[in-house]
Amino acid sequence: MQSPVIEVLGLSKSYGPVHAVKDVSFSVGSGEIVGLLGPNGAGKTTIMKILSCYLFPTRGTARVNGHDVFQAPVAVKECVGYLPENAPLYPDLTVREYLEFIADARRLSGAARRERMDIVIGECGLEAVVNRGIDELSKGFRQRTGLAQVLLHDPRILILDEPTSGLDPHQIVEIRELIKRLGREKTVILSTHILQEVEATCQRILILNEGRIAAQGTREELEGTLKGEVLLDVTFKGGGAEAGARGLVEIAGVRKVISVRALSADAAAVRLSLAPDGGAEERIFDWAVSRGLRIVAMVPQRLSLEDIFITLTENVPSEGGAQ
Amino acid sequence: MRMTPIAAKELKAAFNSPIAYIVTVAYLVFTSVWLFFLNQFFSHNEASLRIYFAVIPTVFIFLVPALTMRSWAEERRTGTLEVLLTLPFREGEVVLGKFLGCFSLLCIVVALSIPLPLSLAPLGRFDWGQVAGEYLGVLFIGTAGIALGLFVSSLSTNQITSFILSGLALLAFTLVNQLNLLVTLPPWLAALVNWVSFGSHYDSFRRGVLDSRDVLFFLLAIGAFLLLNVQVLLRRKWS
Numbered sequence: 001m002q003s004p005v006i007e008v009l010g011l012s013k014s015y016g017p018v019h020a021v022k023d024v025s026f027s028v029g030s031g032e033i034v035g036l037l038g039p040n041g042a043g044k045t046t047i048m049k050i051l052s053c054y055l056f057p058t059r060g061t062a063r064v065n066g067h068d069v070f071q072a073p074v075a076v077k078e079c080v081g082y083l084p085e086n087a088p089l090y091p092d093l094t095v096r097e098y099l100e101f102i103a104d105a106r107r108l109s110g111a112a113r114r115e116r117m118d119i120v121i122g123e124c125g126l127e128a129v130v131n132r133g134i135d136e137l138s139k140g141f142r143q144r145t146g147l148a149q150v151l152l153h154d155p156r157i158l159i160l161d162e163p164t165s166g167l168d169p170h171q172i173v174e175i176r177e178l179i180k181r182l183g184r185e186k187t188v189i190l191s192t193h194i195l196q197e198v199e200a201t202c203q204r205i206l207i208l209n210e211g212r213i214a215a216q217g218t219r220e221e222l223e224g225t226l227k228g229e230v231l232l233d234v235t236f237k238g239g240g241a242e243a244g245a246r247g248l249v250e251i252a253g254v255r256k257v258i259s260v261r262a263l264s265a266d267a268a269a270v271r272l273s274l275a276p277d278g279g280a281e282e283r284i285f286d287w288a289v290s291r292g293l294r295i296v297a298m299v300p301q302r303l304s305l306e307d308i309f310i311t312l313t314e315n316v317p318s319e320g321g322a323q
Numbered sequence: 324m325r326m327t328p329i330a331a332k333e334l335k336a337a338f339n340s341p342i343a344y345i346v347t348v349a350y351l352v353f354t355s356v357w358l359f360f361l362n363q364f365f366s367h368n369e370a371s372l373r374i375y376f377a378v379i380p381t382v383f384i385f386l387v388p389a390l391t392m393r394s395w396a397e398e399r400r401t402g403t404l405e406v407l408l409t410l411p412f413r414e415g416e417v418v419l420g421k422f423l424g425c426f427s428l429l430c431i432v433v434a435l436s437i438p439l440p441l442s443l444a445p446l447g448r449f450d451w452g453q454v455a456g457e458y459l460g461v462l463f464i465g466t467a468g469i470a471l472g473l474f475v476s477s478l479s480t481n482q483i484t485s486f487i488l489s490g491l492a493l494l495a496f497t498l499v500n501q502l503n504l505l506v507t508l509p510p511w512l513a514a515l516v517n518w519v520s521f522g523s524h525y526d527s528f529r530r531g532v533l534d535s536r537d538v539l540f541f542l543l544a545i546g547a548f549l550l551l552n553v554q555v556l557l558r559r560k561w562s
Contacts, residue, residue: 015562052409056560077411084409088402092336101335104328105410133339149406 003066005030005157005187006051010060013046020046022211023060028204033183035202036191039313042208044191045085048161051189052082065156078106081155085162087146091135095126095145098134099152106153116152123178124148140171147178158182160190164197176201195309207312214312222308230274231258231301234284235267238293242268251287253280267296325412329420330427333394337428346389347432353382354436370447372440376457376529380497380522383468388489390428391472394421396485414556418473418549425469433461453531460528463541464521468493470548477555497522 004027013021021043028034036044049055050062053073061068067075090098099120103113121127124144129137134145143166150158163179164172179188179201192198198205199219206216215222236245245260245268258271274280281298288295337343358364358375367374398404407417440454472489479485500520503513517523521544524537 049405052405054405054409054560074411074413077409080409082405082409084402084405086402088406090332090336090403091401092339093332094339097332097335097339101328101332102410104331105412107325107411 004028005032005065006189007063008047008051008060009062011047011050011057011062012059013043013050013055014058020211021050021057024208024211024213025060026206026213026216028187028189030187031183031185032204033179033188033190033202034204034206035198036189036206036208037195037198037309038191038193038208038214040193043211044208045161046211047208048082048159048189048191051076052080052159053077054082054084078153079155080157080159081150081153082159083146083150083161083163086165087143089134089142089145089149091133094131094133095137095141095148096130098145099130099148102149102152108153116154120148120151123151125174139166140168143167143171143175147175151182156186158186158188158190160188162192163190164192164194172197207309209313215308230276232272232274232281232284233269233297233299233301234272234295235263235269235297236288236293237267237296238288238291239266240291241266241293244291244293245270248272248284248287251280251283253283271301324416324419326416326420326423329407329412329417330423333421333424334427337390337424342389342393343428343431346386346428347435350382350386350432351436351439354378355439358439370449372443372449372454372457373529375439376461379461380464380525383465384490384493384497386432387429387465387468387493388472388475388486390425391469391476391489392482392486393476394425394473395477396479396482399480400482408556414553418552418556421473422470422549425473426466429465429469430462433458433465450531456528456531456533459533460525463528463538464497464525467496467521467541467544467548470545470552471496474548474552474555477552493521496520497525 006028008027009025011021011024012019020041024043024047036047038044046055050057050069051064053069053076056070061070063069064076065079067079069076090101093101099117103117108116121130124147126141126144126148129141129145134142137145143163147160147163150160158179160179164175167175176197179190182188183201183203190197190201204216204218205222207214207222242260242262246257248254248270249257253275254272255275256273258273259269261269263269272280272284284298285295354375357378358372362374364374395404398407408414412420437458440449443449471492472485475489475492476482476485479488496519498520500517500523502508502516507513508516518540521541524540527534527537
């Protein structure tokens with residue numbers, strides 16, 4: 001594996017007596033899309049503010065593209081595009097004036113500047129509003145203008161704080177597609193408290209709770225760390241299906257019969273818990289045949305991200321990061 | 324040092340909103356009304372703009388905070404400070420950019436007032452050297468006020484608070500030398516009060532005296548407030 005683009009070691013941040021982030025370490029490789037997921041106040045925004053050099057950490061270090069946030073903040077800022085929460089913009093400027101300012105600040109000039117301006121205006125769908133004042137824009141266009149600002153200098157790293165908040169479902173899908181497309185060549189960190197969002201866009205997930213990393217990994221890895229039992233819903237048809245179903249527990253690989261529900265006189269839906277090593281499905285089939293039952297449906301149930309999230313973040317006070 | 328992008332943005336934002344126009348018009352209207360109406364310039368029958376320049380520090384107590392009140396307070400309130408400070412600038416460059424933006428605005432306002440003395444020129448023999456010195460004094464006291472106003476704005480999240488606090492601070496710095504007229508202070512304190520007062524240094528310019536000590540004082544004051552402003556930005560990163 002290449003050396004990581006973002007490396008965070010023992011990071012802590014306190015706002016006075018409030019410890020927002022506590023001893024967080026993780027790294028992000030080139031071209032990864034990583035989602036920071038957690039309830040409000042879990043420390044997602046604080047981590048992003050540190051990585052974009054808006055705040056210094058209280059303890060620990062962070063390196064972005066090989067540059068330390070303490071020693072070379074300007075170098076870090078140069079290779080990062082940071083979209084703060086709610087995409088703050090200057091209301092007194094037009095979209096074009098705003099992007100011109102960002103281009104000046106990012107030292108873009110000449111043909112490259114014109115080309116980048118055209119690309120981001122097109123990519124973010126801003127053609128219709130470039131000459132409008134930002135104070136007249138709808139929430140969706142404001143968010144897109146914010147994204148255009150982030151993308152203008154074609155940064156290697158994108159840090160997006162709740163990039164889809166406040167958008168309508170249609171716009172959310174558009175922005176997610178854009179992020180996925182960008183993620184093919186860029187490293188992206190995005191934060192959200194919406195589970196479907198990480199499911200839809202991110203390759204790797206960091207679940208934060210009360211300023212600490214509660215779990216991290218790909219979706220599958222997270223399911224694994226929870227020792228996720230494999231759930232299987234089977235529907236049998238044939239006489240005595242309901243009565244016989246309890247006997248399924250005799251089969252090797254079936255841990256437990258969770259529930260048996262009669263659908264009609266000769267049909268029953270059964271939920272089973274299986275050992276993760278597999279093979280039980282075939283034995284269940286043979287078992288059904290030997291008893292003259294037919295299997296109408298066999299549906300494996302995945303543990304949803306929601307289940308994982310709730311398991312990891314429950315039993316905590318709702319204040320989240322405060323204390 | 325890269326400060327022109329921020330200065331240009333500040334100027335654009337100021338002229339896209341009513342604030343720049345209001346400040347300019349208020350300055351021109353008030354100073355003219357003061358000179359011709361309240362002070363009956365023509366009845367003095369004197370080819371001097373002494374009266375005109377006497378009122379400018381007082382006008383600045385209200386106008387300079389109006390120029391600077393938004394600069395940091397509004398960035399904080401709307402959250403754009405996060406965008407600004409994560410662009411590849413050093414803190415000093417951001418402060419100087421803001422300062423340069425406000426300074427340019429002040430220069431524009433002052434430049435627009437130049438037709439007034441010019442229109443009076445045919446009426447008498449003005450001492451143009453003195454008028455030039457007076458204009459220089461106006462720029463210095465205004466610029467020092469901007470540095471002070473920006474510093475106060477960096478401490479506030481609300482532009483009204485910023486306006487009132489910088490107005491009060493500017494009032495204190497401008498008129499503190501008047502204390503010597505009211506009470507008898509120990510000589511060292513009297514000298515100190517005189518030295519820190521924007522007003523007393525401005526008065527030397529008004530007398531047509533171009534003293535390097537006054538220039539140095541204003542440059543020191545401007546530098547000190549800008550440094551304090553940079554410190555506010557740096558400390559914020561740690562908080």
